[in-house]
Amino acid sequence: MTALLKKPLSRATLWVLAIRDSFVVLLPITFLGVMAIVLWTLPFPQARRLLVDVFGPGWQNSAQDMVVLIDSMFGLALCVVLSIRVARRLTANEDDDTLPLVWVGLAALVNFMLCVMASGSPVIRPLGRDSSVLLGLVIGLATPELLRLLAPRFRIEPDYDSNPTFYFALGMIPPCAILSFAVLLSAEAFVALPPLDTQPLAALAEAIASRADADWLLGIGAVLVSHVVWLVGIHGNTVLGDHALALLGGTGGVPWKRLIDVFGLLGGSGATLGLVVALLIVAREGPFRRLALLSVVPSFFNVSELLIFGLPIALNPVFWWPFLLAPLILTVLGLTAVQTGFIAMYDLTLPWTTPPFLSGYLLTHSWRGAALQGLGLVISTLIYLPFVRRAEARRVRGQTEAFDAAISAIGAGGPLYLRSVSRNSQAGLAARSLLAELKRGIGTAAITLAFQPKHDDHGAPVGVEALLRWQHKRHGPIRADVAVALAEEGGLIGRLGAWVLEEACARKAEWNRLGLPHITMAINVSPLQLSDPALPMVLAACLARHQLAPGEIELEITESQAIAASEVVDRNLAAIVDMGVALAMDDFGMGHTSLLYLRRFAIRAIKLDGSLTRDVLGNPISRDIIQTIAALGRTRQVEVVAEFVETVEQRDALAALGCNVFQGYLYSPPLPGGACADYLLARRPDDRRQ
Secondary structure (H helix, E strand, O other), X not given: OHHHHOOOOOHHHHXXXXXXXXXXXXXXXXXXXXXXXXXXXXXXHHHHHHHHXXXXXXXXXXXXXXXXXXXXXXXXXXXXXXXXXXXXXXXXXXXXXXXXXXXXXXXXXXXXXXXXXXXXXXXXXXXXXXXXXXXXXXXXXXXXXXHXXXXXXXXXXXXXXXXXXXXXXXXXXXXXXXXXXXXXXXXXXXXXXXXXXXXXXXXXXHHHHOXXXXXXHHHHHHHHHHHXXXXXXXXXXXXXXXXXXXXXXXXXXXXXXXXXXXXXXXXXXHHOHHHHXXXXXXXXXXXXXXXXXXXXXXXXXXXXXXXXXXXXXXXXXXHHHHHHHHHHHHHHHHHHHHXXXXXXXOOOOOOOOOOOOHHHHHHHOOHHHHHHHHHHXXXXXXXXXXXXHHHHHHHHHHHHHHHHHHHHHHXXXXXXXXXXXXXXXXXXXXXXXXXXXXXXXXXXXXXXXXXXXXXXXXXXXXXXXXEEEEEEOOOEEEOHHHHHHHHHHOOOHHHHHHHHHHHHHHHHHHHHHHOOOOOEEEEEEOOOHHHOOXXXXXXXXXXXXXXXXXXXXXXXXXXXXXOOOOHHHHHHHHHHHHHOOEEXXXXXXXXXXXXXXXXXXXXXXXXXXXXXXXXXXXXXXXXXXXXXXXXXXXXXOOEEEEOOOOOHHHHHHHHHHOOOEEOOOOOOOOEOHHHHHHHHHHOOOOOOOO
């Protein structure tokens, strides 16, 4: 219902979100490219010689080929991913098949290749990263938008009894063909346009170069231009390198390009080495910290793509200001240091991947160059810190909200909800994270048992129920029904159930040694556990290991899922009853299968559904249902247990209706094992003071 009330996204916002998400999706490719760049441009001769010894003399050519391949293919991958993500956002609902995602992606791939062919080459390699990315953005946005207009008018509608794959493939032929033909004509027309006249730009640069403050104007302008280009996903450093002579005023400006690289771009574009430090300071866990750790080595070599596309900074207004401000201030700092004579720059060509501090020392032949870079790192870190804190707070807040919503939904819908959520949705990711934490928590202090006493109609303790407790390291206590639903859907219920059985039996054996053999231990069992042929053997082995009599244990069958009507379940239940272990049915009275189970299994106790016992004082219908169930229990010699008993009046009403065992806060909340033992010892039959 909440989703229906959300304000629809504007088309511009939809595009921006899709582009940003697409860059994040392509982060593995970006990481490969970053590592290839680092290997290809290693500034340390000793390291290069070591790689020659290990991989042979052609390793650097291989690294270069990988960089070129990833750069040229990045735009194609971006085009396909972006078109699919835009199509998914344009789809009104799951039943809307106007834009089948696979065919939208294929159409985008074909359109991209047609544009490349129109440029005069049948391969992507000569395209380069900048033109490849720009083309990928244009085609990735245009393809789903235009197909959305064309498909309703030109799509073929085969018979609905066709194979689904054939249905969509045949139906999308006309709109895809029409769009591809239009794209090819547009690309041919674009290629035929006369080249852009760059003379005005050259004249402007020459006019600026003649000014006394040209170094300041050109240096600051170059930083701003390259970083604004980065914000839309275009490689700003490449743009700056390709047009440095025009932007910086002829050969006299080239040293200032070197100043920007060494002092203005610590860690790469955006001076992101300071961003890495800020992330490590603020983010103690989670994706920001993991991304920062991954980015340490690339940033050390002035490669910032992981942060620009992974955080992401591109198309993410949260980090636009520090991304522009940090390199701008550091460039002004470097220019000031040169103009005041604090440092002198030597005519030295350094690989752009030379690490900070070393590059500052080599370029200035002085410790002052390294010290200036150290000051720049401090400044850039301080610039990024408030933005990182804000982004991390927003991330934590959003994550907490997603987990809270997922936990509430899982508790309400159980495995049915878990099966209905997309594995890649926010709810799906939260559920998968919870499942992973549950798996790691079994057998640790995060997963424990609490014990809630049960009392007879005279107030004497006659048993306890073992209750699962899960303390999540980040989100605190997690409801037991959520843990059970996760375990059932994630295939962990057997392992979790075996651990609960072992812990409960071990605690019962300990209590027996303290003088509490009369206390029955009730242990919850999921219906899925009943389908495990090994359950009776596991139970028998556990009883033998802890020297317990079968009558000391009671298995409470929960109704988290329907009990399968299978021979395995029937054999297991019969074997458990023959062993002497009692069976109880939990939440009896409101499930449509409760009476069927009572007829099917040898039940010794039924526990009334909590919604009935809570309403017993104010709802006559609940009283009638309880009285009927209690009468049935007396007839079948089945114990009737009322839980959630909180007041004397409630207990007396339940007793009058025929309940004979009571459990709830009137007597005791669930207690840790030691505290529960103390409670039971103080109320042994021979020690009661009532």
